[in-house]
Amino acid sequence: MGKAVEMVELWRGGLLESTHRGHAVLCDEAGQIVQAWGDPDRIIFPRSSCKMIQALPLVESGAADAFGLSEAHLALACASHQGAALHVNMARDWLKDLGLGEPDLRCGSHEPYDRVERDRLICDHEGPCQLHNNCSGKHSGFLTFVKHQKAGPEYVELDHPLQKAIRAATEDVTGETAAGYGIDGCSAPNFAMSIAGLARGMAKFASSDGTGARGRAMQRLTRAMAAHPELVAGEGRACTELMRAMGGRVSIKTGAEAVFVAIMPEKKLGLALKIEDGNVRASEAALVGILSQLGVLDAAHPMAQKRLPAPQINCRGFTTGELRLSEGFV
Template sequence: MSAVDLIEVWRGDLREGVHQGHAVICDAKGIVQSWGDPQAIIYPRSSCKMLQALPLIESGAADAAGLTTQQLALACASHNGAAIHTQRVGQWLDDLGLAEPDLRCGSHMPQDREANRALTCTDSKPCQLHNNCSGKHAGFLTLNKHLGGGSEYVEVDHPVQKAVRQAFEEVTGETSPGFGIDGCSAPNFATSLAGLGRAMAFFATADQRDDTRSRAAARLTQAMMAHPELVAGEGRACTAIMRAAKGAAAVKTGAEAVFVGILPEKGLGIALKILDGGTRASEAAITALLVRLGVLDSGDPVVGRYLTDPQKNWRGFETGELRLAPGFAN
């Protein structure tokens, strides 16, 4: 089974482009609905940060360190590098008796406009706290301190990553066929889209169970929904969509146009992948599925922003629109 058309790009009366991909909706029993190939193997990239954070809680490391819901949200974040992110991660490291050089995520300019401008105008360089994955890495360091591992916690055979892989495979229900190195230098374990969807359904139904892992999953989901501004940042789809969902969904994007959704009230998980890596299309597709499932109102401004508003040029003229491909709209 191959990828299918999901999001179309129209200009005038011509379909100018199309984004193909795969998508699944899962419940606790398995796939409820799918488009494309549910067995397509993907790297979930940052969409799986909640899975990577499970050992942080279920090991007891989070409680031993007294982590707050804000820090748990940051452990799942791909943040903008705004002050609300970097200051909290910096304090987190300080509380651990560690510092920015202990991170292994690398540095890049922050996406947050104010933080970016401050660095640019002072000719300052970004540090690893600005890395969008610094919260996840602070979580890794917290787990590492609890486990007593060595400093190179991103190596695939390190106790931290062994714990991550075990949790990842158990929650996806699949043995990972391999891994790639993510932008933040941590291993990113591959899985099928169906496996990723099953994992999201596990998170969505976690509050219905009382085992250690389910309690951990429920805490991470609640932390994300309670602090959407920490999971991404102002102007970002994850933050905007979670605010609009008002506690009905936790969503998370990943590089190369992966997007997942956790819907606790409905007991459903969503996973999707746009083949060409187009973020515009993954944001449109997750929005469409959340509208379909009744989590977002079709008239909400967020739905307009990511899906239904007309496309405009630099003079404000309407030039086209995004549309759901016929097979995805039905």
């Protein structure tokens, strides 16, 4: 098994303060590894970076069309959103159109990441509900499949028809048998895979010619993410800001514990990235470094510069340090 490579460094006062190591794989349309850093066979949990794979049964089954889902709905199905009013209201209306409500979700609740919505809840003496969960869009998509298939309500159980369909789709697009599973923060199973497998799956999305139910689903989901970056994450978030910076030419998605993927249709390439210590600042910087090297992201764009060199600003507004790519990485 290969070792993680040094990818991102934090410098302060002219001295190296911290180093982040990781793995990354770039695959082409044939599923072949074009470039790799670290260990391509490293088994990881993709966490939320694989939401477009988890959304495949929603589209392939005909559920999305049966319930008239828009491109925006599909983007929200792939989202790890901020819980802003935009996201909460859309998820609420989606469930209402299904004849369902917030209690039908199985994702649990947490305080919204969006400050405006968080402050509104505090001022109105309200607690957060499941609609504020960053995965409520994904779960709304899950419930759409459930309603269409007339399946049972406990859709996050491993033996539920939905999770069986997701596992089958996951194994098909990654080209490998799931290495196991863990339970994600939203209570849904998350199937383990190699970094190469995740990159291979993203390359299939990137190179889809729209043939067959799966090919059409891949194209629709990729387009939806790129067309609605504000739904995929939210204001201030890397997914939203970097997709905007790339003009919708690339779809990217983060996952917990510093996982990132990128779908590049123009180049028919898929990227998967994992930082070993789970540090998000490092995954964002490494992603910017790779996408810039590939020529799909302008390294001088303000949203790229925000993550690399990502100036470290203290409480008095002084620049105290910066992130840098490790020597030899990209």
